[in-house]
Amino acid sequence: MNSDILLQIKEFFAAFSFQESLSSFIIMFAVIDMIGLTPIIIDMRSKGQYIDAGKAAIYSLCMFLIFLFLGTSILGLFHVDVASFAIAGSLVLFAMAVEMVLGIEIFRNDGPGGKAATMVPIVFPLIAGAGSFTTLISLQSLYSLVNVLIGLLANIVVVYIVLSKVTLLERLLGKGGVYVARKFFGIILLAVSVKMFLENLAKFMQSVQ
Numbered sequence: 001m002n003s004d005i006l007l008q009i010k011e012f013f014a015a016f017s018f019q020e021s022l023s024s025f026i027i028m029f030a031v032i033d034m035i036g037l038t039p040i041i042i043d044m045r046s047k048g049q050y051i052d053a054g055k056a057a058i059y060s061l062c063m064f065l066i067f068l069f070l071g072t073s074i075l076g077l078f079h080v081d082v083a084s085f086a087i088a089g090s091l092v093l094f095a096m097a098v099e100m101v102l103g104i105e106i107f108r109n110d111g112p113g114g115k116a117a118t119m120v121p122i123v124f125p126l127i128a129g130a131g132s133f134t135t136l137i138s139l140q141s142l143y144s145l146v147n148v149l150i151g152l153l154a155n156i157v158v159v160y161i162v163l164s165k166v167t168l169l170e171r172l173l174g175k176g177g178v179y180v181a182r183k184f185f186g187i188i189l190l191a192v193s194v195k196m197f198l199e200n201l202a203k204f205m206q207s208v209q
Helices: 002-014 018-032 034-046 053-077 082-102 118-127 130-139 145-164 166-208
Strands: none
Touching (some): 018 034, 018 082, 053 118, 053 130, 053 145, 082 130, 082 166
């Protein structure tokens, strides 16, 4: 029994790819957009809203892991396959990328506020929102699970660092730096959404033939 478990663990880590892990990290980084959220976080803190960086990182990780491992089962309840969901996700990513590149508002942030803002709206919907969940499950159709997990964990570290050092980050980047970073990652996300759409459309077409 122990040998079977060890074999499964070895097979799991055997799928590790630095390139896939880096790609997963960049895609999630662009979607979560912690750099773009910096002005929002600073504004909330200036209004006296408390944000616990450690709790925000842990809550976000828990929500992501639940959706990562149960997302396919949840889709199964609605008779939706991963390829179809990934196609829908690519359209959401495309809209988010257009929003970032063109500076227009498509997704309106209308979540409730509050003095203790760690969970709402920081964790949900700003960090672990619909776009992030869609991206996370869609990445499983592109990369191995171990690489998606590594990319996710790296992003949680970024979430913690940005939330705990947000004022310093704003001083280092400046308004111009935040603007350029948002546009740059918007273009990357746009390209990824097109690639995800085409690859999963091909899988979907093969499954219906």
